[in-house]
Amino acid sequence: MNRDEITMFGHGVEVATKLKGSTSHDQLLIQTSESFSGLLLFAIGFLLLMVAFVKDREFQIFFAKGCTLLHVSMAIWRVYFEQKLEDLAHDLPRLVVGDIALALSWVFFLVYSWREKYD
Structure with missing residues (x-):
């Protein structure tokens, strides 16, 4: 292809x-x-x-927070800038939902690691 x-x-x-x-x-x-x-x-x-091979939980939490911020920033970028490109605007809702879903996956990782830390 x-x-x-x-x-x-x-x-x-x-x-x-x-x-x-x-x-x-x-x-x-x-x-x-x-x-x-x-x-x-x-x-x-x-x-x-x-x-994935780093055993330090604090570093993985820091990394997950950075990835969450990156995906939310990408969704904001798409809403404010890509909507101005009429050729790509019809894909915008699908891409923003994908970015938010990826950010939520990192949030779920953070919640899971927080739960393990305080159990």
């Missing part, structure tokens, strides 16, 4: 055509952005793998 097929699957044919960029400079910027996004996802996955 190439990049265009993934974009069409996620956004639809019309939006995917608009997101490709009209000039070669736009296309290069979009490809660079997607490459950095992939690199960032890899780095986050690697970081989560490393944190």
Whole structure:
């Protein structure tokens, strides 16, 4: 599956055509952005793998608080800035709900670790 097929699957044919960029400079910027996004996802996955093996409960709580803040910030970013992009606005509710759900998963981890700490 190439990049265009993934974009069409996620956004639809019309939006995917608009997101490709009209000039070669736009296309290069979009490809660079997607490459950095992939690199960032890899780095986050690697970081989560490393944190999973840390036995220090206080560090894991600190990490979970940071992840919660990150997901809430991402949801706020989507509401305030991505809604201005009419091509991506129809995906906005689904993405915001996903960000809030991920933040809640970290909150549940914090509640679980708090329960273990005080039992």
